[in-house]
Amino acid sequence: MAKRDAPALSESKPAKLRARAAWANPELLPVAVVLACAALLIIATKILNPGSSLTQQLSAVLVTSIFLVIASFGQGLTILLGGIDLSIGVVAGLSAMMISVLTDGQNAALPWAVPATLAFCGAIGMINGLGIALFKVPPFIMTLASGITFFGVGLGFTSGLAQQPVAPALQALMSGYWLGVPIPIYLIVGFVIIAATFQNGTAEGRQLYAIGSSPQAALVFGLPISGLTILAYALSGLCAGICGLLLAGYSSAATLDIGDPLLLPTIAAVVIGGARVVGGKGIYVGTFAGAIFLSALETIITVLSLSQGLRNIIEGVIIVGALLLQSERWGALRRWSH
């Protein structure tokens, strides 16, 4: 705690200014670098497979990235506060199970089942936030423990597989097209606009930056730290919930473990996007770029036909490489602009 006091106090003013000017700010440069890396990966896939079409590739990368794009927004908010949310995978799994059980394959039930499911997921997030803000439990442990606990509860109620089918409308949402473009791509565009506006364009968003860069200063300014912390974790739960709904629709069946593979990539997406783990820095567009990058990386690794060991090595090295690119090359410029 003490470690951030001294530098943070003197930094808080520029931090606020920086957040306000997020749209026209040097942080966009590393974002561009990450997006360029993703584009390179997609083009490389195309070169390796001359028979494929670039638009198809792009659409596959985007559609399969939707889960990461949405879940890592919530992860990004908690990291912005210097925290972390390790319950994301479990919450997504619970959401997928709950929507199946509540709708029982009926579209008619969706209007109330969707809000109910999302409210439940938001509530789990809120419990995380309460523990962190009021009882001062470290976020790492709070969200790890609540994830383990709620997984146990879910297992007790459902034994792992929803016995009901997923409502057809949700399935259609994830596999449908509109004007020749997959519907999930519209969803991504809509979500990115809303998320980026919230994080970088509203008073609440700016206050999150202020808390993240210096809790002490935020206290002095009279910001509602507890309230905002709870809000951030509730939103993270909500995003994981949305992600679970979409996963259920995409796979047209729900299992409790459906969200598990998401957890680590959400953290990776946020930090590759330029966020600082101790909080106070990072814009959502960066997280978005990180998510697209990871999705593209997985695509090229899938079509490379290597042993899993080599795949892992390449993946790890490329992640570190992306970090290097976005931190070093633009580091001088960023220092200069401050």
Added chain:
Amino acid sequence: MNSLPRRIEALPRSLLYCAGVLALMGGLARPTSAEAENYKVFLDLSYSGNVWQTAAANGIKALAGTPPYDKTVEFKTVISGTDVQHQISDLQSMIAAGANAILFYPVSGTGLNRVIEQGCKHNVLMFAYDSTVTAPCAYNVSSLSGRYGANSAQWMVNEMGGKGEMVINHGVAGTALTDLMDRQALGVFKRYPGIKIVGDFYGNWNDATSQENTAKVLAAHPNIDAIWTVDGTYGSLQAVKDHRPDRLVVIAGQSNNGYRLDIGNQAMQTKGLKGLSASFGPADGPYAFKVMMEVLTGKLKLTAHNVEYPLPWVPYNEIKLCTGLAFENGCNTFPEDKVPALFIDTALNGDLLPELNLTAVQNGTAMSGATIKPLPAVTYADSLPGVNCTDCKPPADWLEPNRVKPIPVPN
């Protein structure tokens, strides 16, 4: 804030109170009707929360609650998770608690060997189901002799006419099972120069992951003709149906009900879907339980440690819809409204496990009116070094198909 230090001083005492209460609960939780129960049997699950594991566990629980075992067996289930240390610790606890037999899904094929030997020394029957262990004193109940990898690959080659582009959906990297199935399948595919493997990924036996990865491969290789899987089959086919609804594929893999309905669907067959529903069935778990109980009660003497559970095998032209809640009269698939799409049909087995019906494997409760029937004679599985034994000789043709006749290599 002033009261904080005092609260801290009081903590040690309150902790002791809590401990006392918990200890009391522990005392109450102990079984009271010990005289009626002859055997202490444990089920140790590794991962819990996916379809396969749940179906297997429910079948075992249902059997443990079926007469006469409901009276003669004190049965307890523990979930150990994916961490080998945790499973070692739980197995040790079971041995220390005086288990007579332990049925477990091993997290690691070799990492549990030391604790398994501990168990054997304490005269505990150690039975592994589906996944196998190499400890010589353990019993493995698996479908390895069914040679899923070689047979399913040969079946696909035959359906493809020996040529075409295909994708491999491996299971979980670093497991003995994935390694073995890959060796068998790739051995077959390599024999046909017309077969081109254009992409492969590790679907982790998970449908959502398999679907995402198949979608990505399809974008890079729009013309694939076939997908070979061990599990995650339903997800893989789903991706093809989403992206190329008019041109489906030859596919082999797991037995999810939704997948069986698809491959049995005439309309989809005319669009090129030719599917095989085989792979490892969750009923292996309950079958292992029955074998273990017969050994424990002295009804059965095993002459070898590797028992074979017959590999399920239902090609698209043998799909038959059921009317009731059990597989009777040769039916093998439920209508859409009876079970969720991911329900694995091979959780049931009418011949070997007549004690189980759909509700039993869905809820883990015994079928009303059922009693445990004696098993037909068991068959033994091949010994495969590094898979289910250490110092042993495999059959000479263990990588070759033994159920499907190979077609000649086309010119």
Added chain:
Amino acid sequence: MMSLATRLRPARGAAIAVLIYLAMYFVYAISEASATSVFAITNLLDNTIVLAVAAAGLTLVVLTGELDLSAIGVIAIANVVVATTSAGVLGWFGSLVAVMLIGAAVGLINGWLVVGLGLQSLAVTIGTMIACEGVALVILAAPGGEVSDTIANGLTGDIANVVPVAAVIIIGVLALWFVFARTRLGIAIYAVGSDENAAGLSGLNVRRTKLLAFVLAGVAYGCAGYLLSAQTGSGDPRASNTFLLFMYAAVAIGGTSLTGGRGGVFGSVVGAGILTVMQKMLFALGAASFYTNVFSGIIMLVALFVGNLSGLRLRRQRGAEWQSATPRP
């Protein structure tokens, strides 16, 4: 600088952790008659040491204010290296040296990327973790190999049927820690984690301190992998992600602040003990299978909450001490 005596006194959080451990062990011992036998205690300690040694290494990095996820990757490599070499070319000692060197090398890479190139430790170590898991898979594609009997039996048994070897190892780790914490590097790790700027201004080499913390942590992970091999007697290239989460839980429950500067290895070792004995206790209490998850989660929170109550007070004291103790340039 703060007086040595104050700094070496185990933190209040660690003291609470010891109480929690004793309470859980008490419950376990009451409900399971065989719990106090040498056999049961050996088993319990055997289960603890891998987590304890790994968490001890992680603690060093966490104390400097950084995070490290590479542990499970290093443990996986160490395990497959021991399984492929200890019964053959390298022998028990050679393979121990090898895994320590591998751990040190990974730690060096992590440290260099973090302090040399200014990358974020959490992100970097996600990358190195994935890459290390890949290396483990390249070395051994499926479970197998053989761990030499010297390791497998030597590290898991009892000395003269009275003292479990694991107990000796734990005491050794703690002794090492108490010596290490008095060294210049040990003191620097706390100083850097408490206030990087102040530590730098007072003449400590912040970068070198962090780099060494990563290297030592890597060595500890290597040793943890060695101990794991002793228990499993074989190699398995997959290490579980849940193990990583439990490492962090052990560190946090032991009273070490995940933002650095506060806590210590002693607490983490006790934290690892709590997580292990918790499993035994829940088993002995006969908790139904899926509830073990629920209980694990809740117990973790309670342990942390209890630790925190004392932590709040402690932090205030510590904060005040640092204010006056940090020399001004």
